[in-house]
Amino acid sequence: MSTEVPPPNSEPMLNAAITPELIQKHGITKDEYARIQTILGRDPNLTELGIFSVMWSEHCSYKNSKPLLKLFPNDKKDTSRGYGKVLVKAGEENAGVIDIGDDWAICFKIESHNHPSAIEPFEGAATGVGGIIRDIFTMGARPVALTNSLRFGDLDSKQTKRLFRGVVHGIAHYGNCMGIPNVAGDVYFDSCFEGNPLVNAQCMGLLRHDQIKRGAAKGIGNPVYYVGAATGRDGLGGAAFASRELTEESMEDRPAVQKGDPFMEKLLLEACLEMMAIDGLVVGIQDMGAAGLTCSTCETASRGNTGIEIELDKVPQREKGMNSYETMLSESQERMLVIVQKGREAEIKAVFEKWDLHAAEIGFVTDTGRMVVKQHGKMVVNIPAKKLADEAPIYHRTATAPAYIAEAHKWSPDSLPVPNETFLASALPKLLAEPSIAEKRWVWEQYDHMVMAGTALEPGSDAAVIRLRLDNGKEKLIALANDCNHRYCYLNPYRGGQIALAECMRNLACSGATSLGMTDNLNFGNPNKPEAFYMLKEVVTGMADACKFFDIPVVGGNVSLYNESQQGAIDPTPTVTVAGLVEKREHITKQFLPSANATLILLGGWCHELGGSYYQRIMHKLKTGDAPELDLDKEQKLHSALLQTIKSGKVLAAHDLSEGGLLVAVAEMLFAPDTTFGAELDLTDAPESIRPDVLLYGESQSRAIVATAPENAAVIIATAKSLGIKAHIIGNSLTATDLIVKYSEGSLAWKTTELREVFTQRIPQAMEM
Amino acid sequence: MKVGILQFPGSNCDFDTLHAFADVLGVPASLVWHKETCLDGFSAIVLPGGFSYGDYLRCGAIARFSPVMRALVDFANSGKPVLGICNGFQILCEAGLLPGALVRNAGLEFICKTVNLTVENAGPAFNPQTLGTTSIRLPIAHGEGNYRIDAAGLEQLKANKQILLRYQGSNPNGAIEAIAGIRNVAGNVFGMMPHPERAIESFMPSLDGIPLLKNFLAKSSVAA
Numbered sequence: 001m002s003t004e005v006p007p008p009n010s011e012p013m014l015n016a017a018i019t020p021e022l023i024q025k026h027g028i029t030k031d032e033y034a035r036i037q038t039i040l041g042r043d044p045n046l047t048e049l050g051i052f053s054v055m056w057s058e059h060c061s062y063k064n065s066k067p068l069l070k071l072f073p074n075d076k077k078d079t080s081r082g083y084g085k086v087l088v089k090a091g092e093e094n095a096g097v098i099d100i101g102d103d104w105a106i107c108f109k110i111e112s113h114n115h116p117s118a119i120e121p122f123e124g125a126a127t128g129v130g131g132i133i134r135d136i137f138t139m140g141a142r143p144v145a146l147t148n149s150l151r152f153g154d155l156d157s158k159q160t161k162r163l164f165r166g167v168v169h170g171i172a173h174y175g176n177c178m179g180i181p182n183v184a185g186d187v188y189f190d191s192c193f194e195g196n197p198l199v200n201a202q203c204m205g206l207l208r209h210d211q212i213k214r215g216a217a218k219g220i221g222n223p224v225y226y227v228g229a230a231t232g233r234d235g236l237g238g239a240a241f242a243s244r245e246l247t248e249e250s251m252e253d254r255p256a257v258q259k260g261d262p263f264m265e266k267l268l269l270e271a272c273l274e275m276m277a278i279d280g281l282v283v284g285i286q287d288m289g290a291a292g293l294t295c296s297t298c299e300t301a302s303r304g305n306t307g308i309e310i311e312l313d314k315v316p317q318r319e320k321g322m323n324s325y326e327t328m329l330s331e332s333q334e335r336m337l338v339i340v341q342k343g344r345e346a347e348i349k350a351v352f353e354k355w356d357l358h359a360a361e362i363g364f365v366t367d368t369g370r371m372v373v374k375q376h377g378k379m380v381v382n383i384p385a386k387k388l389a390d391e392a393p394i395y396h397r398t399a400t401a402p403a404y405i406a407e408a409h410k411w412s413p414d415s416l417p418v419p420n421e422t423f424l425a426s427a428l429p430k431l432l433a434e435p436s437i438a439e440k441r442w443v444w445e446q447y448d449h450m451v452m453a454g455t456a457l458e459p460g461s462d463a464a465v466i467r468l469r470l471d472n473g474k475e476k477l478i479a480l481a482n483d484c485n486h487r488y489c490y491l492n493p494y495r496g497g498q499i500a501l502a503e504c505m506r507n508l509a510c511s512g513a514t515s516l517g518m519t520d521n522l523n524f525g526n527p528n529k530p531e532a533f534y535m536l537k538e539v540v541t542g543m544a545d546a547c548k549f550f551d552i553p554v555v556g557g558n559v560s561l562y563n564e565s566q567q568g569a570i571d572p573t574p575t576v577t578v579a580g581l582v583e584k585r586e587h588i589t590k591q592f593l594p595s596a597n598a599t600l601i602l603l604g605g606w607c608h609e610l611g612g613s614y615y616q617r618i619m620h621k622l623k624t625g626d627a628p629e630l631d632l633d634k635e636q637k638l639h640s641a642l643l644q645t646i647k648s649g650k651v652l653a654a655h656d657l658s659e660g661g662l663l664v665a666v667a668e669m670l671f672a673p674d675t676t677f678g679a680e681l682d683l684t685d686a687p688e689s690i691r692p693d694v695l696l697y698g699e700s701q702s703r704a705i706v707a708t709a710p711e712n713a714a715v716i717i718a719t720a721k722s723l724g725i726k727a728h729i730i731g732n733s734l735t736a737t738d739l740i741v742k743y744s745e746g747s748l749a750w751k752t753t754e755l756r757e758v759f760t761q762r763i764p765q766a767m768e769m
Numbered sequence: 770m771k772v773g774i775l776q777f778p779g780s781n782c783d784f785d786t787l788h789a790f791a792d793v794l795g796v797p798a799s800l801v802w803h804k805e806t807c808l809d810g811f812s813a814i815v816l817p818g819g820f821s822y823g824d825y826l827r828c829g830a831i832a833r834f835s836p837v838m839r840a841l842v843d844f845a846n847s848g849k850p851v852l853g854i855c856n857g858f859q860i861l862c863e864a865g866l867l868p869g870a871l872v873r874n875a876g877l878e879f880i881c882k883t884v885n886l887t888v889e890n891a892g893p894a895f896n897p898q899t900l901g902t903t904s905i906r907l908p909i910a911h912g913e914g915n916y917r918i919d920a921a922g923l924e925q926l927k928a929n930k931q932i933l934l935r936y937q938g939s940n941p942n943g944a945i946e947a948i949a950g951i952r953n954v955a956g957n958v959f960g961m962m963p964h965p966e967r968a969i970e971s972f973m974p975s976l977d978g979i980p981l982l983k984n985f986l987a988k989s990s991v992a993a
Contacts, residue, residue, distance in 0.1 A: 172878075172879050176912075177820040177823060178781070179782070179819060179820075262820075262823065263778075263779050266820070354802075354804075356778065446879045448879070448881045449881055450910060450967050451781060451782060451910065453782075453969075453970075455973075473792070588972070769877075
């Protein structure tokens with residue numbers, strides 16, 4: 001039985017001879033085809049070929065990135081705090097799980113929907129959100145927070161506006177209906193993303209340790225259920241589509257973009273959580289995401305070291321006459337596969353009936369180790385499940401450093417004329433109006449960021465903080481932030497990857513949180529091109545080294561390659577989400593000043609570089625130099641200084657220095673939700689050897705500004721210095737809306753109300769209909 | 770006697786509302802599944818926010834046909850207090866328990882933010898004196914909160930002091946006369962777009978939801 005060859009398919013088209021053209025059309029190489037023949041001991045039929053093509057696409061198999069992903073630490077060394085232990089590791093299941101103490105845990109993961117969003121921004125982004133939510137609740141967790149990282153071309157291009165609006169509407173449509181708060185994110189605009197936007201959605205869930213569910217098909221004879229929406233022809237081969245470059249013909253791939261129904265997913269979520277709460281009923285569960293029925297059946301069998309047999313006639317279908325190829329490769333949304341304890345079928349049916357949903361028994365767990373698919377009672381697919389799921393080819397690609405990098409590193413700010421006061425004064429409003437820096441309220445006010453009544457620090461600050469209610473009246477406070485500066489990665493991929501993590505952790509530290517773990521979305525170009533693969537390899541190596549240094553486990557993530565449009569490859573963009581724990585409500589710290597007459601202290605020293613900065617981009621139209629230096633040890637000490645001073649109760653506000661440097665950070669602190677403050681800064685302490693443009697706008701890392709009452713400044717400075725972090729008082733906040741800056745060679749002044757106007761109006765004005 | 774919080778397929782502020790009544794106000798409260806046909810034993814009913822039936826057709830248009838709605842109409846007609854928040858307000862309008870309708874926001878986009886509201890003098894049960902303030906701050910989160918009613922209906926609302934709350938400053942959704950909440954003529958059915966259950970704890974944008982919810986309960990026999 002186990003090696004039985006499927007007889008001819010009832011659909012004559014599917015009995016076509018497997019020609020080299022057909023193999024190539026499925027994105028399968030000659031060697032890969034030979035491997036398939038070896039695995040099967042025969043030629044595959046067309047349905048089987050389709051199955052291999054999606055399972056062995058980059059999206060499902062990570063065949064080009066697996067050797068690199070192994071560099072990431074998936075466990076935490078120091079768990080002495082009573083939280084932070086990794087309970088489920090990356091790769092073991094749909095998402096990793098981290099202990100947050102008191103027998104509770106969080107599980108989180110980020111995933112891309114770049115290609116679908118480029119073609120159909122609304123549905124592409126919406127289903128991206130829907131997909132990542134299913135990855136989380138399939139673990140047994142209730143989804144409690146969403147974040148996202150978005151990248152678009154120039155804001156003023158017509159295409160960008162269409163994509164930007166569509167993506168934001170799509171995310172809002174899905175997340176708002178699900179009732180999961182969308183609390184944080186980042187949005188950058190750069191011409192390198194023209195035609196190839198990035199839409200990375202992250203979801204975090206909350207669960208008790210004993211609620212963790214596995215995606216394994218265990219127990220021979222246990223029934224396999226299909227629950228949720230019916231299967232249609234949408235999203236056919238979406239995983240394979242996502243593993244190609246975008247071309248003009250990509251618009252013809254529209255059927256590969258799925259259509260989402262958040263209401264169906266909300267019902268599915270509630271029904272699944274209710275079903276999983278019944279002791280011993282659910283043996284295994286897995287969502288049908290990329291590669292749908294194919295992926296969920298072979299992966300659950302592989303994890304369970306079992307086989308699985310399903311009958312397609314029993315699969316709920318919303319279109320008539322779907323053949324086995326279409327049914328197996330459909331990426332229709334809002335579907336789950338559930339393996340139920342035999343004899344308890346009535347219990348699952350009762351739960352799904354309550355929610356007016358279907359639970360269809362489509363097959364059973366076997367001991368053959370094979371994935372057997374039948375249709376009209378006849379076998380159509382017979383593949384060894386483990387080999388299909390886990391033995392995709394792995395490629396060690398060639399990496400070659402692009403020549404521009406060495407060239408860029410020769411650049412020095414001294415090649416620019418020393419700017420006068422007028423030039424320097426004109427830079428700040430321009431930086432604040434740069435869409436990547438400007439306020440993103442237009443985006444996050446479209447997301448319900450308050451539902452679940454736990455948003456303790458709303459979007460717009462360094463990180464979001466949500467309050468999670470546990471049982472017995474206890475609560476946990478979790479901070480989340482997303483980050484990645486692609487300009488740094490373009491100039492120095494190793495360091496750029498490290499900075500993405502360091503900055504994200506810095507955002508958390510400024511908000512009062514200790515970082516727990518990271519999930520990342522690696523958005524890169526075509527890995528078959530040695531220069532693109534070099535960027536991937538360097539970024540991952542840099543990030544992995546930083547993760548090990550900071551003891552931050554990677555709990556999962558996603559790889560999106562082939563991000564190339566006709567304009568070329570995108571900048572390497574490894575977006576990062578870090579989750580952290582805030583120990584007490586009093587530690588939650590905002591980036592905005594609560595009052596005037598606060599002393600502003602710069603932690604981490606003066607700036608000494610200008611490479612890759614937004615000042616360089618906006619004032620000189622350059623993208624060159626080296627990425628800012630990063631000393632991991634100093635970065636860690638800065639986080640300690642921030643957390644220690646915040647916990648002492650003496651910090652009124654804290655904000656990290658990033659895009660735009662010192663003055664942009666100060667301005668953002670002055671833009672409090674209900675008031676606009678002013679400030680008087682005296683930077684004449686800085687060495688005269690530092691050029692004023694570098695001093696004011698350079699983006700040296702491992703720095704933050706904290707605000708404190710004047711009488712507490714000395715204690716904060718002493719604490720920072722005792723930890724090896726430089727601290728300088730740079731000025732104080734004012735009630736008057738003036739920003740006055742004195743530096744060695746001159747002084748500058750702005751009205752903060754006017755600065756705020758350009759900061760807040762840039763995006764809404766561009767997006768006015 | 771306790772507060773019942775109706776749970777429709779797609780409700781998503783049901784647990785938040787339960788938390789507000791049970792944990793913060795400390796009154797007995799429980800969820801009521803929409804297939805229930807009897808509301809005996811409840812002294813106040815809340816229809817929470819969310820996307821009942823995915824907002825398909827129109828917001829609240831399908832939920833009004835849920836089995837529990839027949840019992841709710843009887844409950845309301847008996848003079849017991851009913852509060853609809855956001856989607857709950859939309860359902861009450863669709864069910865005819867409140868006048869008018871809620872349509873797409875003027876800006877066409879979903880909007881989530883905290884707004885200032887003027888407390889109107891809506892008679893003995895709801896006014897600046899009973900709420901202890903003329904102005905409150907509450908979060909809103911909706912795509913269809915643009916309140917509409919014909920001229921005659923508006924005159925009725927005013928004559929009967931049925932307007933509970935109005936948006937201050939810029940009107941976030943284009944609602945007629947900036948109306949954010951209303952009551953029925955009898956004064957026992959309340960509907961509002963803002964979310965009082967998101968303004969009840971120290972870390973939230975305000976604590977103004979507490980007096981509002983307490984005031985609602987004062988109409989019932991549930992002691993807060």
